[in-house]
Amino acid sequence: MKACLFLRKEKNVMNKKKVYPYYMLYVPVIVFVIFFIIPSTIGYFYAFTNWSAARTSGLKFIGLQNIIEVLSNYKVPIAFVNTIVYALIKTICVTVLGFVFAYILNRKIRTQTALRTVYFIPSILSALVVGLIFSALFQTRHGTINSMLNALGLASVDWIGSRWSAVFAIAVAEVWRNVGYAIVITLAGMQSISSDYLEAARLDGASEWQIFRNVTLPLIMPTVNVNILFSLIYGLKMFDLIYVMTGGGPGSATESFGTLMMNEMSAGRYGQSVAINLIFTIFLVIVSMVYNRVSSRWERVD
C-alpha cells in the first residue's frame, strides 16, 4: 500500500521527455517518410513532367498535359467502371455469403471448426495462385466450368474472350479467395456476442428471427462495417488476379486502375502512368471519406 502511494506521488515527476524520448521515433519516421510519404506526395510531381521510357533525365514540367491525355484516353473510363464493378461484386458477395455462412456455422454445428478450417484455405493463398487456379477453371478447352456446362448439354463459353464474361470470371475468383476470410471474421464477431443477451431474449419468448433482427444484427454491425470498408478498399486496389487471368485484356476490356498503371508503364508512358496513379489516389480518398460519413465507424478499427 505504501509503495502504491509513493508511486502515485511520483507520477507527476515522471518525465515523459526522458522516459519516452522522441529519438526512438527517428528511424521509423525516417523510413516511413522516405519510402512512403515522399513517393505518395511529392512523387506525384512526375505526373506533370514529360517522363517516359525514352526520356528519363532532363525532365521538363509540362503542366496538365498528362492529366488531359489520360482523361481523354478511352481506356480510363473502362478501367474506372471495371474497378468499381470488381469492388462492388466482391464486397456484396463476400459480405452476404460471409454473413449467411457464419450465421449457419454459429448454430452449434458439430464440425464447425473443421468447416472453418476448409473455408479459410483460399485466403492464405496468393492472388497469383488463385488467378492461375481460375485460369484453369475458366479455360475454354477442357476447363472445369466448360466441362460442367458440356455435361449439362450446354455449349462452351469463351470466358476470357469478351469483356463481361471475363470481368465475371475475375470477380468470381476474387470472391472465392475472400469468402472464407469474411466467414471467419463475421463468425468471430457473432461468437463475441455475450450469450446473456441471447438467453434474455429467449426467456422473453423472442422468435429466432426477432433475436436475429434485434440482437445479433445490431451487435454484429460494427464488425460487418469494418469488413465492408476493407473489402471495398482492397477490391478497388485489385491487381494480381486481373493481371494473371487476363492481363487487362482482351484489348483493355478487363483493365482496372491497378493494371492500367502497369500497362501504361510497360508501354513506356511513365508520366501518364503516374497521372493515373494520382487520379486513382484521389478517387480512393474520396471513396473512403464518403464511406466514413455514411458509416462513421472507421475509428473503431484501431
Place this chain on the structure above:
Amino acid sequence: MNKRTKKTNLILEIILWVFSLVTIYPLLMILLTSFKSKGEAAYLNINIPSEWHFENYVTVLEKNFLQSLGNSVFITFLSVLLVTSLSSLFAFIIVRRDTRLCRGFYRVITMGIIAPFAALPTIRLLQTIGLYGSRVGLSLVYSALYMPFTTMLFSSFIRGIPKELDEAAVMDGAHGPGLFVKVLLPLLKPILATTGILNFMWVWNELQIPMYLLNSSSKWTLPLSVYNFYGQFSRSWNLVCADVVLVSLPVILLYIFAQKWVIDGMTAGAVKG
C-alpha cells in the same frame, strides 16, 4: 436442443460440407494435375493420374526455383523484421507520449492504409538513392507500406498495457530503449506473433510490388518467377500446377501447424465485438 433443431442442424451441416467442395475441388485438381503427364493435364479434372509423374517437380525445381525461394525467404524475413520492430517502436512512443505531435503522426500514418502504392515515384526514388532492383530496397518499401496497419495493431495493444508497469520500471532507473526492451517487449509477444504472421503472408504472396521494383530475374521472388513460368509454359498445366503447389507449400504448412495463429493474425483488427 430439441429434436427439430438437431435435425435442421444436421441438414445444414451436410449442405455446408457440400458447399465446401467449391473450395476443395479446385485445390484437389491442382494437386492431382501436378502429377500428370502434359497430355493428361490438359484435361483439367480430378481424375487420378494414370501414371504418377513426380519428375514434374524436378523440372520445376530446376527452373531457378531455389534461387527465387532464397530471394523470397530473404525479402520476407527482412521485411517482417523491419516492419514489426519499426512499428512497435513507433506505436510505443506515440501511445505513451500522447502529445499533439504524436496524434498528428498517428493520423498521417493511418491514412497510409487507404493510399494506393505510388509505383513509379517509388521506382524513381529508389533509383535516386541507388536501391532500385535490390532486395533490401524492396524490403524497405514493404516495411513503409505495411507500417500503417501494423502500427495500428500495436497501438491498440499497447494502450491496453497499464502504464503503472512503466512507472515501476522507471523507479528502477529504466527509460527509453531500456524500458522498451525490458518491460514492453516481453509483453508484446502475442501481438508480435500476430503482426509477424500477417506481414509474412502479405509479403510472401505479393506480386505487384516486386513486379515494379525488381528488374533482374536473379532477384525475383517466388510469385514473380511463377508468373513468368506460367508465361512460358502456359500449355503445360502439369508443370504450372507443380509450381503452384511448391509456391503455396510454405503458407499451407504454416497453416497446418499454426492454424490458430494464422487465422488470428490475418483477421486481426477486423473483429469488433
